[in-house]
Amino acid sequence: MWLLLTLSAFSAIAFVLLRLLAYFRYVKKCSLIPTLGDSLPVIGHAHHLIIKDTVEIVDFIAGKCRESNQVGGVSKIWIGPYPLMLITDPDDALTVANTCYQKPYVYKFADAWVGDGLATALLTTTWRKHRKLLNPSFSQQCLNGFLQIFNEQAAALARDLAPHAGGGPFDHNRYIMSNAFDGICKTTFGKPDGILDKGSSTEDYKKAVDTIVHVCMQRILTLWMHFDVVFKFSKLRAEEEKAVKTLRGTSWDALKKTQSAVGQENKKLDDRFQPFINSLIDLIADGSMTEKEIQEELDTLIFAGHDTSATQLLYVLMAIGSYPDVQEKIYKELQEVFGDSTRDVTKDDFRRLEYLEAVLKEVMRLYPIAPIILRDIDQDVKCKNVTIPSGSTAFIGLWGVNRSGAWGADADQFDPGRWLEPARLPASPAAFASFSIGKRGCIGKTYAMMSMKTTLVHLLRRYRLKADISKLQVQLVLMLKPVSGCEISIESRDAEKKCN
């Protein structure tokens, strides 16, 4: 008996010692990576995360990204005894992004809704297989079929805003959100009977999406909610359960209705416009993916695509309204391409809207909606000057990459013209990181660019905008969302067109 107890005690002590040894070896490996300022003994930088709210945390991230750029683009902050790596150098960020595809467990907080969909899949093998299967649905050819929906949505938004023309500042947030939400639902689900028709089902669905975002954010911010056992018995879990029922019920109904519609007709519903659901159910038919996996991908498209483009567009409109000379240059380009016509945007028009694209990218560079993304470092990663040891968690600071030294001394300046002068653009393809970088970057990038450009054309040829983006205050709720100062005013351009 005593022998057994002694052996167990020795084993426990040996285990702890080995763990400590491994920890100190790991910390030694990290020692060449610069620690950013403001670290307190024992707790490191944790005080920032505990005392800061969702608004202050944005300044913390921006400040640390700036510091990281000053010390070479790879640095670390301490959360108690654990170092978190912050990468803001474009080349090193790309190396990390293309070496480690695994995302940390916090991404699983949306699990009940989106499961192993692309954005949150933790297993690299699952993600790799699904990404390969989904990529063709985002080909330029497929997306060209969406242009009709993008135009319809953009025209509807321009109409919805009409009552505000000449009426002073208003919050454009709810209009843009609701419009983009309808757009992503139409392009994802199409319009199977009874699914997300205007009315209460859409409202319930929107509320459920908001609930899930709220639950995820609360879990991220409340340390004890990271533990499934605590979360399981919390009020948040009950809220999540109700919302998930609505969300998954909707995608399941859409899946079933689309499958039977396609089955009856034995061909695609529409040759020109084919919503994501139609191309994805082919993957069930040929045995590449299960119904459950496809449902998770459909839910992921709503989750990842619903207010990303909309929030980004809010900032784009505010920036355009804040720089009258930039706005007039865009208008001139629109006049050259469309004259006074209010016709739909075609795929050929995009090539000619060079300045509009430059403005869009410049706003996205300075106001990225996702300031950081996270990766688990599952193998040693050799960067330009240091090696990030396996076992670390990395924050890829997209905010910092977008303002790194690669952009030159005027990296913080808003200057759309830089995009039209190749000599002024960084050599690194990863220097523009707003859609993330590397092979696990945003699959909806082209979709988002097409829909935002189409909306801008419809709005800017009809209205002149005024705004003050310096008043905009944002908070981190999964992405950078506006808290205040998000107002624009619009004036109709009809009178000036008649004079031309």
Ligand code: HEM
């Ligand atoms: C301006 C609009 C958008 C921005 C700025 C944006 C940005 C991003 C970023 C930064 C990521 C990486 C997230 C991470 O690794 O944590 C990402 C991933 C993703 N985005 Fe977007 N996104 C936008 C629009 C869209 C749209 C419209 C869709 C769908 C139609 C979409 C679908 C996805 C998906 C599925 C992923 C996960 C990709 C993967 O892991 O393979 N996004 N996006």
